[in-house]
Amino acid sequence: MNFIIQGIQDIAPAHLNHLAGLTTASRIEQTSAHAYRLYDAKPHDAIAAYCHEHQLDYGFVRPSQHLSDFGLVVMDMDSTLISIECIDEVADMVDIKPQVAAITAAAMRGEMDFSESLRRRVALLAGLEESALQRVYDERLQLNNGAEIMLAKLKEHGIKTMLVSGGFAFFADRLKQRLGLDYAHANTLEIINGKLTGKVLGHILDAQGKADWLMRIRDELKLKAEQVIAMGDGANDLKMMAQAGVSIAYHAKPVVLAQASYALNFVGLDGLVNLFDD
Secondary structure, three states, X not given: OEEEEEEOOOOOHHHHHHHHHHHOOOEEEEEEOOEEEEEOOOOOOOHHHHHHHOOEEEEEEOOOOOHHHOOEEEEOOEOOOEOOOHHHHHHHOOOOHHHHHHHHHHHHOOOOOHHHHHHHHHHOOOOOEOHHHHHHHHHOOOEOOOHHHHHHHHHHOOOXXXXXXXXXXXXXXXXXXXXXXXXXXXXXXXXEOOEEEEEEEOOOOOHHHHHHHHHHHHHHOOOOHHHEEEEEOOHHHHHHHHOXXXXXXXXXXXXXXXXXXXXXXXXXXXXXXXXXOO
């Protein structure tokens, strides 16, 4: 297996040599500014603790597996593609962010049914001016580090991209247009006379809905499961990630880390590229 090591800054030679010794790797190759590939590596029980201590992300990848093998990357939106939870920031506009954020966090950890949590949170926003959504998009929404590098590389390889979110189409649709994503699906807030009613229109896009969209587009593109990568950070992403050949936990909750193929705990979204790039 190839052993990929990534850091948020230059990786010290001592760390590389130590990990090469643990994995009995045959050679070390630098693949980007802060990423290295160790060839013919073998797992070792001490790797996880050592990498965590030194803020390194890692993964074992088959030598035959390359980015060009994939045809679709499916991403969660809030706290994955972007750095915020949109609903928490919208709530901040009416000074109820702590109440809403507490419900968001419980749902992300898997402690509360997502659909119920969304209804409860959206109900707290009743009466808010629609303009508050645009303010959040303009003033607070930021892409996570490495997002543009990752997306450019995916496009270079002809890989389709899909955003699926238990958040709101107001933000997902704008990101789709801005970033040139191929697909975007999210929940729609009911807005009457320029104000949020506190309700979500139609069926709530929950964990199963995310998985359903992945399978639908995967089948439309005539791809196999192993040609799909899914990225997420919360419990609501687990069903979607289970339908992909490769799942990546991005700065994720423990329940997601425990089930993902790979974890990016420190580096940006371009860590996906470093795992599989040819």
